[in-house]
Amino acid sequence: MESKPYDVVLLGPTGYTGRFCAEHIVKHLPTTLKWALAGRSLQKIESIAQELKALNPDRADPDVLAVQLTREELHPLAQKTLVIINCVGPYHLYSTPVIEACASNGTHYVDATGETPWVREIIEKYHETAKANGAIIIPSVGIESAPADLLTWALVKRVREDLSSHTREVICAINEMTSSGASGGTLSTILSTFDTLTVSDLLKSASPFTLAASAPPSDIPAEPLLAKLSGVRSVRDMGTLTTSPSGLADITIVHRSSTLMPEFYGPRFYFRQFLRARNTLTGILFHYVFLLAVFLLILPPVRALARRYVYAPGSGPRIEDSVNDQVEYRAVATADQAGVAPKRVLGKLTYRGTMYAFTGMSLAEAAMVLIECEEKVRRVSRGGIVTTATLGQEFVDRWEKVGCFLETRVVD
Numbered sequence: 001m002e003s004k005p006y007d008v009v010l011l012g013p014t015g016y017t018g019r020f021c022a023e024h025i026v027k028h029l030p031t032t033l034k035w036a037l038a039g040r041s042l043q044k045i046e047s048i049a050q051e052l053k054a055l056n057p058d059r060a061d062p063d064v065l066a067v068q069l070t071r072e073e074l075h076p077l078a079q080k081t082l083v084i085i086n087c088v089g090p091y092h093l094y095s096t097p098v099i100e101a102c103a104s105n106g107t108h109y110v111d112a113t114g115e116t117p118w119v120r121e122i123i124e125k126y127h128e129t130a131k132a133n134g135a136i137i138i139p140s141v142g143i144e145s146a147p148a149d150l151l152t153w154a155l156v157k158r159v160r161e162d163l164s165s166h167t168r169e170v171i172c173a174i175n176e177m178t179s180s181g182a183s184g185g186t187l188s189t190i191l192s193t194f195d196t197l198t199v200s201d202l203l204k205s206a207s208p209f210t211l212a213a214s215a216p217p218s219d220i221p222a223e224p225l226l227a228k229l230s231g232v233r234s235v236r237d238m239g240t241l242t243t244s245p246s247g248l249a250d251i252t253i254v255h256r257s258s259t260l261m262p263e264f265y266g267p268r269f270y271f272r273q274f275l276r277a278r279n280t281l282t283g284i285l286f287h288y289v290f291l292l293a294v295f296l297l298i299l300p301p302v303r304a305l306a307r308r309y310v311y312a313p314g315s316g317p318r319i320e321d322s323v324n325d326q327v328e329y330r331a332v333a334t335a336d337q338a339g340v341a342p343k344r345v346l347g348k349l350t351y352r353g354t355m356y357a358f359t360g361m362s363l364a365e366a367a368m369v370l371i372e373c374e375e376k377v378r379r380v381s382r383g384g385i386v387t388t389a390t391l392g393q394e395f396v397d398r399w400e401k402v403g404c405f406l407e408t409r410v411v412d
Helices: 016-028 042-053 071-079 096-105 117-132 146-163 186-194 199-205 227-228 248-260 279-296 300-306 354-372 374-380 389-399
Strands: 006-012 037-039 063-066 081-087 108-109 134-139 169-176 231-234 237-241 270-276 326-335 342-353 404-410
Touching: 006 016, 006 354, 016 037, 016 042, 037 270, 042 063, 063 108, 071 081, 071 096, 081 354, 096 108, 096 117, 096 227, 096 326, 108 146, 108 354, 117 199, 117 248, 117 279, 117 354, 134 354, 134 374, 134 389, 146 169, 146 248, 146 326, 146 342, 146 389, 146 404, 169 342, 186 279, 227 279, 227 374, 248 270, 248 389, 279 300, 342 374, 354 374, 354 389, 389 404
Parallel strands: 006 037, 006 081, 037 063, 081 108, 108 134, 169 270
Antiparallel strands: 169 326, 231 237, 237 270, 326 342, 342 404
16 A cells, blocks of 8 residues: 555544544554544644543554645645545535545545435545545445444345355344434534435435445335335334334445445345334334424424524533443345245344444544555445445454444354
């Protein structure tokens, strides 16, 4: 890999997620890492750098760089580093110039966006440029959409290795999530997304294959009408499932993974994601409350009212309120086999800690995979704007060393 002044530049370390990412780098990544903190306010970044110093005295202090989010300043920044970790959101408002700089200069990139319309936009504008220049750009490496993407990848891998088959379908569900709440940045992103998009744009983004690299399979598994109307279905080995708000982002990312690597997933692969419900009644209630919330957020006066009561960007739940936070995903993969009873593989992903710590950890560990396994990731992903799944087993292994556990087993 080409030698540059920095291995990693963390852009936006003063934000809520950015701080978690910086702390993970200090605590867990090699002390030989050449890195820098970059952002618009030098004073704020220097304050973060001082706080980090107490966490690991053995680590060399990061350089501190003042950078405005303009082409003139971002291109030189991209030329100085192997990877940019971008924590500056809302991404659709601020981060398109960061993508352009990385794509143009062959700089690798990871972020934590869950903004499907923006991801679609940057794919259309910069995928081919990034691919031509050798950049590997991976959006959505945080709680949206890395757990669903990597768990699905692991299930598909198990189906291939143990059953010698492609995968027909993966059904995933958030089985348990205990969270102290959303950060100001997340809430600001949701509100500003509704500010800037038309209803038509939102509907287009909800299409399962809106980010796909090729056409969807012609024979997508059908859902019963009752499940569509109620939002609830019962799935073998998974229980009662209802609509998952994060599924809107996760489904599009997983289908981008499957169409970037069709020889791995198979030509008929399809993915669905849900949320486990206690029972049918609570599942139906949650489904319709979610639909109502989406409808209300389309209305400008509702968004204006909501802004009065949410955290400011850069802030979020207190650490002491997050001690019991945890998440568990479960999923079942069905092999693409002939017959009435194709084989199945069950999977589970667990993490104990705040979702923002998970996101910061994932961003930092993904950057390390890009540094250490660049050629393998490029060969698997073919480069350009790709997905977390292209980081493969190396990323799963790094996750497990820092507390995120993933397991799969073939059903007897």
